[in-house]
Amino acid sequence: MSRLNHTFRRAPHALLAYALLLGTASTLVPNAVHAQGMKDMPMSGDTKEAAASATGTVTAVNMAAKKVTIDHGPIPAIKWPSMKMEFATAPSVDLTKVKAGDKVRFTLTGSGSTYTVQSIAPGQ
DSSP: OHHHHHHHHHHHHHHHHHHHHHHHHHHHSOOTTSOBTGGGSOOOOOOOOEEEEEEEEEEEEETTTTEEEEEEOOBGGGTBOSEEEEEEEOTTOOGGGOOTTOEEEEEEEEETTEEEEEEEEEOO
């Protein structure tokens, strides 16, 4: 019986340690999904669809996943600062027209922090 009492006395300490670990895990492991600069973005729960145009430089193209990474300037229409981030592209977007290093103009639609490139073309 004394072994059982000893186990129950230690349980609160183990639960406290576990809770503390869970609470700090998000600060210990960086979230790779966020783009550079996103921490400065307003993240209200706004789900209203918005559209915006912007310019930037393509840093990567993932044809298989239909995604493009763009280092873009500020986008005032959606209150985004300059940052580099990967975007999904609409099915109509032809990614063979752009490559890493291209300066581009592009349009986005979406809400919150989820936007999709609707058009992209070389040249600023």
